Amino acid sequence: MSQINQYPSTLLRRPQVESMTGLKRSSIYSLMKCGQFPHPVKLSARAVAWRSDDIPDGHPNSPIYGHLKLPHLS
Numbered sequence: 001m002s003q004i005n006q007y008p009s010t011l012l013r014r015p016q017v018e019s020m021t022g023l024k025r026s027s028i029y030s031l032m033k034c035g036q037f038p039h040p041v042k043l044s045a046r047a048v049a050w051r052s053d054d055i056p057d058g059h060p061n062s063p064i065y066g067h068l069k070l071p072h073l074s
Helices: 014-021 025-033
Strands: 041-044 047-051
Touching: 014 025, 014 047
Parallel strands: none
Antiparallel strands: 041 047
């Protein structure tokens, strides 16, 4: 008998993702737009969350994506 992920990932709301990554909302969405950050799952018409397995661990308030270049939006 095969086991399907016994411990599903936790869903994280944006403030939690910001805390984990050190990124703010605009940076998260800019990185998503250029494919450098995972997209969230839709919870309802106005709510989204990210799977904890998709977000790498990082020290709070220390951007783990500092090596990435944010796109310049015009």
